Amino acid sequence: MTMSEAPILPRDQSLGDVTDQLARIPLHFPTRRRWLIALSLSMLLLTLFAVSVVVLFTRGVGIWGLNIPVNWAFAIHNYVWWLGIGHAGTLISALLLLMGREWRNSLNRFAETMTLFAVVCAGIYPVLHLGRPWYLYWMFPYPATMGVWPQFRSPLEWDIWAVLTYLTVSVVFWYVGLIPDLGAARDRARRRGWQVFFGVLSLGWRGSAVHWLRWQQAYRLLAALAVPLVVSVHSEVSLLFAAGTIPGWHSMIFPAYFVLGAAFSGFAVVAMIAIVIRSLFALKNLVTDDHLDILGKVLLATGLMTAYGYVFEIFDAFYSGEAHEIQTVHDRIAGAYAWTYWGAIVFNFVFLQLLWWRCARRSPLVLFLVSTSVAIGMWLERYMILVTSLYRDFLVSSWGSYTPTFWDWSIYIGTFGLFMVPFLLIIRLFPVIAISETKEVLHEEQAEASHG
């Protein structure tokens, strides 16, 4: 069942050691100081976010740099960006689980965790971006006395369902996967508080064969549920643009283009987190260089697919012969926001080419830098898609420009706090790598070796 002949985990470690090593992290937290520093910084960012949101709700979305024609910008493009990042979690957990790619077992826990909070960051943006956020509930089909319903033709309406579904399934999937590990942590907890905490959360997990059977069924069922979401959520997000008539948006390629871009940015962030966690908690034996190698390959593959989208977008515009589409291509390549286009190309695809070399893929530093560059590149790409299409649409008379204000930036930077604070709390409180699933891989490898 392993992906390659070579074992991905070193076989010379015992199953018990793995449990000890991973369950120790919450129980006897190793890097308390660094964690506290990280948490305080994140709390600062979260405070910035909270202050910005209060100002936003008090004064209105006018505090951003928006205007007519660019009446969507940071809020929407950061939403797309965060949601894209949130994709890798489900992709790694669910799709690779069903496909039996067991190397994912070392990565899925924090990938899923990352997904959760990336989706939260994404999901909060559409709320912030409303002119009258207090009427958010009008997006839901509740039985209003006036008999008014949401408008089901609107991609925004699909959006809210897609994101909420995705968030729900992600939470359930993450929690179900966590149950056996919570049991293990409970059994190793010495202090009463930890025992109660893990005891309650582990839902009476005893590790009986029936439990394992039920768990396996539930876990795979959820995975099967989650997989379509990977494709549907971001396809749907792309329709937010593609459904409009604006040149640069109104394109059939958008769903595929967006899903691949999302996976691309998501894997980049997973790689970043994997590298940080394995060095922070000394987990090189579990998140091995082989894992990095695979992540690098996936990154390269999804990156090249995204690049194909770029090529095809331009081809599409010229093939259509539409003057406005061609105008938009010109604006992207040589307009006022050409830096976003070329920035996206450079950060997404130029540095990425390093990953053709094995040594680069296996070097944590190189992979980390390339991943960071991809995260930046994809951010620029989202910016580019939004702003370059809107600032010069059809009528020359309504052409405008967009400059983000302090509040645009403060909310965006603040979302890092919104992401990091709960993420740091989770890695403090729960096993950061799936114990049972890692042991499963290790066990299989060892069994294979003894048979072999």
Add this chain to the structure above:
Amino acid sequence: MTQRSAPFDLAAIRHRLTQGGSRQWSSVEELTDDDEFRRWVEAEFPAAATILAGTGRRTFLKLMGASLMMAGLAGCGEGRSDAALPYVNQPENAPPGIARHFATAVTFEGYAQPVLATVYNGRPTKLDGNPEHPAARGASDAFMQAALLQLYDPMRSKTPLQKGQPTTWAAIESMVNTARAQWTAQGGMGLRFVVGDITSPTIIRQLRTLISALPEARIHRFEPVGCANRQTAMQLAFGRVAEPVYALEQCEAIVSLDDDLLGPGPWQVWHAQGWAKRRGEMKPGEGRARVHVAECVPGLTGVVATTRLAADPPRITLLAGAIAARLGVMQGQSATLSDAEHQWVTRAAEDLDAHRGRSLFSVGAHAPARVQAVACAVNEKLGNVGRTVRYREPMAALEGGSLADLARDMQAGAVTTVIVLDCNPAYAAPAELRFAEALGRVPTTLHAGLYADETAAACGWHVPLSHALESWGDARAVDGSATILQPVIGRLYQSRTVPEVLAMLSGAVGPDAQALVRETWAGTFGDDFDGRWRQALHDGIVQEEQPAPLSLSARVPDIATEPAPAEGIDIVFRPDPCVWDGRFSDVAWLQELPKPLTKITWDCPVAISPQLADTLKVGNGDFVELAAGPGKIAGPVWVMPGQAANTAAVFLGYGRAVHRNLSHGLGYAASALRGADDPWHVKGTIRRVDGHRSFATSQLHHRMEGFDFVKEVTASRPTTPPPKPQPTLYPEKSPEGYGWAMSIDLDRCIGCNACIAACNIENNVLVVGRDQVAMGREMLWLRVDRYYSGDIENPRSYFQPVPCMHCEMAPCEMGCPVNATTHSPEGLNQQIYNRCIGTRTCSSYCPYKVRRFNWFDYRKIDPATDAAHNPDVTVRSRGVMEKCTYCVQRIEAARAAADKENRDIRPGEVTTACQQACPTQAISFGNMNNGDEEVSKRRRSGRHYVLLEEVGTRPRTTYLARWNDDPGGEGA
């Protein structure tokens, strides 16, 4: 407000209410009737002025907006209550919420602009041209529309002032009584009046009576724009004053030398209607309405012209001479014309010659008098007099000296009293007169004005004038007919009308404004006074015998035929198209109205030609300094395509110095450069100086970038390409019932902004301020796009009004997640404000970007008061999208009227505000399912086309292509 703790005694309040009968009250505090409250009310406005003197304009607006809600209370002074509360006893014939209409007029440079005021419960909310008045025929201009907002302008002067401090009318009256004793003793020696152009028979009568009683008193006329120069020209041509009146509807060929006939000003509606009538009757190959324009600063007439030539002011004289010579009016022709000039002159002269009696040669009122006199001779020679041009006694008939005379006399100490009536010479007078300084030497100075402006500050006394809509009065419109002004609202402040002030000066106690006007008309109306008076009030026009046109014979003066030695640049002065000479500069709506050709708001540029910009190496917003004689001004540059190469244009109306007013800090004061002798043109120098100021414009790009948003047809290709079929997956809707549609004839649009102004006022469109406009957040529901094509030195220009397209396949509608924008069965794309949550998807998807968003709570910024708002239209709050509704409130009103009578809505029964205002009838609106309606006919026209047809939105707002009379620059 909240810190006051008046004792609250419910029983006492009940008692007062039962005693007071139908008395209206506005707050419980008022009912407690405590002294503290009364003091507070009295202090409300004077106090606000001092407190706010040091605050920023934005804050000021905010506070004034709030405080104006209390205006009703402050206006209680004269025993009336203006509190906006329901009646206790309902008066008859005044059901709340039902509009009543009154014919009256507002004045602009003395001329009456006849209006029909829409009044809800005693407060006017909309002005439209009086449809029964020949000088309006229902149409209006931006100034007429905005007069309403000037009425409610919180910056208006509210109390009499003595040396800037609030005083009472009683104090003013006692001052006048003392002074009058002295005037009478000296026969009026040292008493001077300064007035603008006045057509009001009552004011003229009163002033003449005063002068006859005080024969040594003098009147000085000062109108910063006005027609003083034209009167000089007429004097030169005919040996007497006269006023030319053009009948453009008779003109098949118009040659205009720097005369912006269709441009802003009191004559705009008159000229635009005439031109459009001729233009509308034009068919290819016959009855042309060709316009040849040579101008130094691009104007609206140049935009619609068949041929246009950019010519520096000295060249205008040469061109006039050349045309006159070709037509045999003058001898000798300059040999120094350039090829382009020569070609233009040839074509213009040929067209004039070919249309004798049906042509017009006009020269701008600010051109040298001699050149204008030549035009009179040319028109006479062509047989145009009596047909396309007639002469009459000037409407502003008051004889008087100039402001320069007064300044000289004041400096000499020969003046003891100056009374300035409704004009602002301290601001607008040429700086070389040093008028304000001279005014300081005069012992007694009294200013009467709508605003406590610069002149008020320079005068010892100031009295607030009533707005025309609050006043009894009279005035003559440009066609010569008189209108009696009747108040459509009670006075908001302690103000008086000009006749009342004059009556006070002549010693009347408690003059009755209406009686003063009645007295004037007693002779004209004769025996049946009451009947004719009532008829005149009802019609908004006095039926009286019009004097026969003057029959005059023009002399031909000598004009230069060789150019004067060129030295420095030509600096010309133009009124600002939105605030004119500054009289409207505190009306926020006009400040925010994009100027027709530059789309600049809240500012005035120094307009220079592209050639000059290239020499100076400056771009839009860079500062230049203009110097002429001792005067200097610095202002940001606007590079104006099509401006004459060596010309810099400066605009009047900015650089205002009243600190607490809205206009303070905007632009430069052009008067610093103006000369007293020739206030329109001066030779000077220009140089680049440090500094940059970005303009807040509503349109950033003016080139069409190769697209054909404005289509043109020519005689050889008189139709637009046929529409392509637009496939759709949605089922086709059958045309049943009403199908509202709008058609905009681009051939008739002169870009005058009347439609925008009317739309703003009809639909309570809020002012957002300079900063927001600079960010691209102006709220205009209807914009007039302006494009150039061709050579930047003399481009072809286009206007294209863009309201909501009301697409049948509206992209916005499918984007909204909450059904806040929906499609009505009659084809309206509706915006439901109270359902909107502000996702802005609709706007993102809109290919025409006609939607506007409330980024903030703009109600807090807009200085207009609730009282000015149309009660039939919601005032939008923060976070809500808005856009053109095709004036759905008017459609529904028509439907209600039709339903009551059990009939269908008649063709033409619904007019949108923009359509109603348009002086050229470029906009038509109606039911396109009825093939007989104008809009259906237009949709079948060969010139019909759809903006961005390729997007497949199927708009209901469509266009008629513009005629290009002169494709390729050759005579067609």
